[in-house]
Amino acid sequence: MKAVRLHRVGSGVQVDEVPVPRPTSEDVLLRVEAAGLCGSDAHIINGRTPLPDYPRILGHEVAGTVCETGPSAAGVEVGARVAVNFLITCGQCRYCVSGRTSLCLSREGLGVVRDGGFAEYMVVPARNLIHIPGAVPFRHAALATDAFATSLHAISKRAQVQAGEGCIVVGVGGLGLSAVQLLKIRGAYPIIAVDADAKALELAMSLGATHSIPASAMGDENHPAWAAAGSPIHAFDFVGRPETVQAATHAVDRGGRVVVVGHSPNSWNTADGSTMVREEKTVMGSYAFDKNEIEDVLGFMSRGLIDVDTMIGQVIGLDDVDQALATFGASGRIPGRTLVEPAAGALTEGAFLLAEEPERTMS
Ligand SMILES: [Zn+2]
Ligand SMILES: [Zn+2]
Numbered sequence: 001m002k003a004v005r006l007h008r009v010g011s012g013v014q015v016d017e018v019p020v021p022r023p024t025s026e027d028v029l030l031r032v033e034a035a036g037l038c039g040s041d042a043h044i045i046n047g048r049t050p051l052p053d054y055p056r057i058l059g060h061e062v063a064g065t066v067c068e069t070g071p072s073a074a075g076v077e078v079g080a081r082v083a084v085n086f087l088i089t090c091g092q093c094r095y096c097v098s099g100r101t102s103l104c105l106s107r108e109g110l111g112v113v114r115d116g117g118f119a120e121y122m123v124v125p126a127r128n129l130i131h132i133p134g135a136v137p138f139r140h141a142a143l144a145t146d147a148f149a150t151s152l153h154a155i156s157k158r159a160q161v162q163a164g165e166g167c168i169v170v171g172v173g174g175l176g177l178s179a180v181q182l183l184k185i186r187g188a189y190p191i192i193a194v195d196a197d198a199k200a201l202e203l204a205m206s207l208g209a210t211h212s213i214p215a216s217a218m219g220d221e222n223h224p225a226w227a228a229a230g231s232p233i234h235a236f237d238f239v240g241r242p243e244t245v246q247a248a249t250h251a252v253d254r255g256g257r258v259v260v261v262g263h264s265p266n267s268w269n270t271a272d273g274s275t276m277v278r279e280e281k282t283v284m285g286s287y288a289f290d291k292n293e294i295e296d297v298l299g300f301m302s303r304g305l306i307d308v309d310t311m312i313g314q315v316i317g318l319d320d321v322d323q324a325l326a327t328f329g330a331s332g333r334i335p336g337r338t339l340v341e342p343a344a345g346a347l348t349e350g351a352f353l354l355a356e357e358p359e360r361t362m363s
Pocket of ligand 2: 091094097105106
């Protein structure tokens with residue numbers, strides 16, 4: 001089969017011909033229908049997120065069709081349409097037992113530490129699969145697994161946003177746009193989008209933001225936009241640079257929370273300790289998601305509460321992944337979300353072929 005692999009940091013990815021993996025014990029073999037390209041993939045190829053070994057098949061936002069089950073795989077059948085929870089967790093450590101699986105002491109990511117979904121086929125433990133509701137296309141389901149679930153985790157589990165509470169979303173690229181939509185579903189008001197890119201702000205307004213503020217005005221409390229937006233209680237920082245965390249900390253109301261999702265190796269420079277104490281402000285991190293949050297997002301999608309198509313910038317084949325990642329690396333952002341559809345191309349010689357083509361609802 002064809003697979004997009006990273007052989008070493010700094011050399012980009014390449015399409016290789018590799019054997020189709022076999023599902024053993026509790027694993028299943030998926031035919032990959034759609035896989036999202038994520039900012040984390042760019043961090044992996046440029047070495048900011050080093051991997052324990054190479055080569056590695058990237059791709060961690062995956063939806064597909066089950067085409068073979070291992071001897072002890074339970075709860076899934078051949079032909080099922082499924083989304084993949086890319087975080088493999090132990091189920092036994094104190095974090096897993098208490099429901100905070102994204103903190104698992106021995107978590108391993110598919111498409112990171114194990115082979116992922118930028119390939120025609122992929123092996124996944126059965127317990128990491130979530131059935132896709134009938135009305136949700138594969139393209140949308142792929143984005144539920146990370147782009148939306150990560151934002152939902154920050155909003156519901158970390159900040160615990162309630163209806164009527166004001167929120168700032170700093171950085172309205174892929175994850176920020178999903179946050180805007182999820183905050184709208186939750187009844188947050190106002191929803192203030194902050195970004196340096198005027199087009200991104202326009203998109204955020206069309207997807208549910210109630211106010212937009214250019215990044216240059218974020219630290220300027222006299223900017224007219226702040227007078228209209230008031231003093232929100234929550235801020236979600238999808239950029240995660242010291243200057244954005246600092247500006248978000250100043251912008252939230254007394255008692256406010258800043259949830260940082262974007263990674264940066266630099267120290268956060270929030271505010272002087274006296275202000276943090278007297279104004280009871282909290283700055284916290286938020287990492288990935290738990291499996292039930294993917295299920296919640298798929299539920300929102302099946303009820304038509306989320307506009308995913310507007311967020312999809314382009315759909316490409318495996319051969320174009322290297323170029324797409326290079327473009328992202330050069331610009332620092334992906335214009336809308338990029339989806340990879342391996343099955344769109346012809347299957348390569350010797351690939352595992354299905355005896356029976358399962359029903360496909362992909363548009
Ligand atoms: Zn990702
Ligand atoms: Zn664990």
